[in-house]
Amino acid sequence: MKFKDKVVIITGGNSGIGKAAAILFAQEGAKIMVADLADALDIELADSISKSDGEVRFIKVNVTKLSDIQEMIEQTISVWGKFDILVNSAGVLGPRIRTEKYPEEDFDKIIDVNVKGLWYCMKAALRYFIEQRSGTIVNIASVAGHLGMVGHIAYAASKHAVVGMTKTAAIEFARHGIRINAVCPGFTQTPMLEGADTDAAYLEALQYATPMKRFGKPEEIASAILYLAADEASFITGQSVIVDGGLILQ
Numbered sequence: 191m192k193f194k195d196k197v198v199i200i201t202g203g204n205s206g207i208g209k210a211a212a213i214l215f216a217q218e219g220a221k222i223m224v225a226d227l228a229d230a231l232d233i234e235l236a237d238s239i240s241k242s243d244g245e246v247r248f249i250k251v252n253v254t255k256l257s258d259i260q261e262m263i264e265q266t267i268s269v270w271g272k273f274d275i276l277v278n279s280a281g282v283l284g285p286r287i288r289t290e291k292y293p294e295e296d297f298d299k300i301i302d303v304n305v306k307g308l309w310y311c312m313k314a315a316l317r318y319f320i321e322q323r324s325g326t327i328v329n330i331a332s333v334a335g336h337l338g339m340v341g342h343i344a345y346a347a348s349k350h351a352v353v354g355m356t357k358t359a360a361i362e363f364a365r366h367g368i369r370i371n372a373v374c375p376g377f378t379q380t381p382m383l384e385g386a387d388t389d390a391a392y393l394e395a396l397q398y399a400t401p402m403k404r405f406g407k408p409e410e411i412a413s414a415i416l417y418l419a420a421d422e423a424s425f426i427t428g429q430s431v432i433v434d435g436g437l438i439l440q
């Protein structure tokens with residue numbers, strides 16, 4: 191089992207990509223702290239992990255609050271005595287509105303969660319990883335970290351920022367034996383995508399725009415997360431691995 195005795199924190203782990211990663215880590219024997227804005231651990235997730243070799247705990251956090259993040263790390267260490275892997279999957283998309291009309295309130299929220307919140311999580315984890323002299327981080331960015339995304343000015347800005355933060359921290363911490371990478375999903379079948387737009391024609395167009403002519407499955411993104419978190423990726427740092435059914439090739 192690849193992650194036996196490894197302790198993993200997954201922000202946004204209660205849903206979609208983070209939830210799929212929690213299930214895969216548990217199948218590989220990991221202990222997982224699901225840290226999410228939700229009120230309680232997702233029932234399906236709890237059930238799935240109870241049938242695996244892994245363990246799971248839940249903490250309610252808002253990644254935009256540094257005190258929540260410090261508490262998340264302290265609780266994880268008090269339960270399992272250490273912490274090895276951080277997966278930053280918490281994120282928000284916001285409405286689809288063209289740039290000149292984009293609401294400032296939504297802009298600020300997206301940057302707060304996707305950029306500042308993710309930085310808070312990296313910052314708190316890295317302080318611990320430096321002392322431990324080991325640890326790895328996988329940030330969930332997006333193809334919108336490499337491409338423009340019509341109607342999503344703040345989201346595209348935030349995901350370009352995640353790619354930039356990943357590269358910067360990777361250089362800073364390489365000498366400490368700490369690797370930091372990102373996964374950039376294309377359109378993936380999760381509550382974020384399903385809740386984003388009630389416009390069925392738009393969702394169909396997104397699938398059509400993907401060379402594989404389908405949405406990704408959360409597990410397909412999760413397997414890239416596990417690869418980057420594993421020792422087999424020991425010489426990979428600062429990369430943004432695109433998992434998108436060929437979307438970015440066009």
Ligand SMILES: NC(=O)c1ccc[n+]([C@@H]2O[C@H](COP(=O)([O-])OP(=O)(O)OC[C@H]3O[C@@H](n4cnc5c(N)ncnc54)[C@H](O)[C@@H]3O)[C@@H](O)[C@H]2O)c1
Pocket residue numbers: 201202203204205206207208225226227228251252253254278279280281282283303307330331332333374375376377378379380381382383
């Ligand atoms: N679904 C896609 O098509 C897609 C594509 C590219 C990138 N992504 C990225 O993947 C990540 C996961 O998205 P998903 O599709 O699984 O979405 P999702 O909505 O299913 O899951 C996101 C989770 O993050 C949590 N969350 C949101 N704000 C939070 C906050 N302030 N503090 C703590 N938790 C918070 C939510 O409660 C939810 O459980 C996001 O960063 C998203 O931007 C998704």
